[in-house]
Amino acid sequence: MGSEGKEPQLGLRQVTWKRFLRGPDAQLLDELYLPALSRAVRYDRCCAYFNSQVLAVAARGFGGFIENLLALGEGAARPAARLLVNEQLDREDLDALLATGDQALLIDHLLKQFKTPKAALEHNRLEMLAWLVASGWLEVRVGLMRRSQGVLHAKFGLVTDAHGDCVAFSGSDNETGQALTENYEELQLGTSWQDGEFVSYYRQRFESLWADEDENVAVLPLPEAVRQELIKLAPPVPPCELLRDKDSLVTAMLWHYLAAAAYLPNGEQACDATALVDLWPHQRRVVEDVAGAFPAGRLLCDEVGLGKTVEAILVLRRLLAGRGARRALLLVPAGLLKQWQDELREKGGLVVPRWEDGNLAWPDGRHESMLAAQALRQENLLLLSREWARLPDNRNLVLAAPA
Structure with missing residues (x-):
């Protein structure tokens, strides 16, 4: 944590930026988000839906960004980061919202989509984002199409350093509900010192959307009830970035294999082995028979104390792992x-x-x-x-x- 008033030493011009980037989350983290945000004092981002995984995608590289803001102290802009998420409401609900200002339906819609993060990487990134919101350094607004039931598909970002230089990026980032490690993007980059037209276009585009001046998109502040729900994830101290060293990568690889093994052909044994209980020999035979007979039914008739509940649970695990039951x-x-x-x-x-x-x-x-x-x-x-x-x-x- 630096002293107040100290500017970040490194600028965006000290990096050689590729014009086009393509790759999974980890690769984009190394080639764009970490080097850019570690030099940033401002960050503007237009992304997809408001849910925990999309927000976690938007928070990549926030560790270095937080360090810069702490170093600047009161000299940092508030908000230093602006995040515009895009949402979709039914036509009738949207008309009522725009006509009356009643945000009840929007609040309900957003809260239903915001789930408790499950993966450690997702949780870490949301902690950083929530801490910035709680500290007043990040503001979130919501974009809604005014005249259709579609969504604003523009996904782009602008990173600005202490010298006023800017890197803008735009592209087909895949912000879906899948795991962060599976997220794949194709991006185009431009810098203010080499491609001013590219950066200027996206700067004007973002400012127009943020100020609610776009004729097709209505932009609203994030409802306070939703903001408070997000802030609940904020830790009491500034969070650090969870990086992927070799040991972490090996652990993640093993974990992903274990998570997938039960769904593989002949993965029944992996399904049982990853349960939180060891089966007795007679239970193993019962689980094999009952799961193998599905969709034909079976009645579990073991005596009291011989583990019928465990048998039923292990059968259910097998069937849910791609073996007949959804x-x-x-x-x-x-x-x-x-x-x-x-x-x-x-x-x-x-x-x-x-x-x-x-x-x-x-x-x-x-x-x-x-x-x-x-x-x-x-x-x-x-x-x-x-x-x-x-x-x-x-x-x-x-x-x-x-x-």
Whole structure:
């Protein structure tokens, strides 16, 4: 952490920038985001949807950027970073929002998309982004198409150093819901000292969008309720960039293999081996038989204490790993819903919500008010009370749910 008023020593001109870049996340990190943002004092970015993975993509290289802002102290611009995310609402909802200013539907839409990060790399990048938001150095706004149900597909960024030099980039970055390590981009770069027209175009484009001056795109501040949800991820101290040294890369490679092994042909043993419990010999035979017989049914009739619950969980793991099942509804006694939820997580590594009393409850304690019909539609794995499901009206809801 430097002293206040100290400017970053390195400028963007000290790097030889390629005109075109193509590659996965790690390669783009080394060739663009780390060298650019380690020299930056301002960063403007137009990216895709508001969700945890897209935001994590936008936060690549923020470690060096944070160090620069801390070195500048009060001399750093606020906001030093501006992030414009693009969203899509139904025509009626968008008209109501633009006419009345009521952001309730937009807030609900954004919060539903913002999930708790699962991967360490994604969590680290979101911590950096959230810390910048909480510190007032990053502002997020939301772009909505005014006259159509499409989205603004422009994805570009501008990095500016302490000397006023700028690197702009634009391209077909693949900001989807996939893992960050699988993200692949093709980018075109231009610098203010070699291609002023390229940089000027994207500078004017961003400023026009940010100021809500584009005739096709309405730009709104990120609703405060959503901003506060993002800030919850901010650590108490400035976070550091999680970099990928050799040991980290080997660990990541092994982890990704383990995650994929259960889905490979003849990966049944890997599926069992990566569960959080060791099978007894008789359980292994039961799991083999029941999973192999699917979609034909089997009744588990072991005596009490011989592990029928574990058998059922391990069968479910095999079927969900590309062996015939995409969705599963688990009907258990009402008094055992929480116990089954815990067993699924502790022994099978399966995170399964339970629905009861109008709420969807997750193993980590989160609750969401939700109708049973909605839970049955949207959750691929769900725990329900068998007593509730037996009631005639409820039985119809269960049968009407997607298979």
